[in-house]
Amino acid sequence: MDVEHLVHMANQIGQFFQAQPDRAEALDGIATHIRKFWAPRMRHALARHIEARAEGGAEDGLLPIVRDALQVRADVLD
Template identity: 50%
Template sequence: MDNQNLIDMANRIGDFFESMPDHEEALAGVADHIRRFWEPRMRRALLATLDEPDANGVAMSGFVKEALIKHREQLTPAAPSTI
């Protein structure tokens, strides 16, 4: 999975929601969009980038980073069952 592409997509989502007048609602909007429309492996990969130092390439916007950190628990997919 291309983490730089995921960060770029998340930044574009953040650009849309960041224009909302209510900051908390905007943060929740980013998280809700990613939770509803991104598959679990995409969310896992994006959340993993929060724990890595910034690498060369596309940097995650501060707004998106804030949204992911604030809503990390709800964005983290459930562990796959091993039945």
């Protein structure tokens, strides 16, 4: 699966939940959606992308709210 497409989909989820007034609920909503509806191979590909970009000091392309959700709920990408 194309990782750029995964980043795009994760950002779309983030944009949807970003409208919620409670940030904690938004972060949980993003994480729950990805955990519930993405196949493990999709989650693992996104995790590898994030790790590779972090190691190289490059931008991962994720919206800050998505990145925060994945950091708060690290179990999502397992």
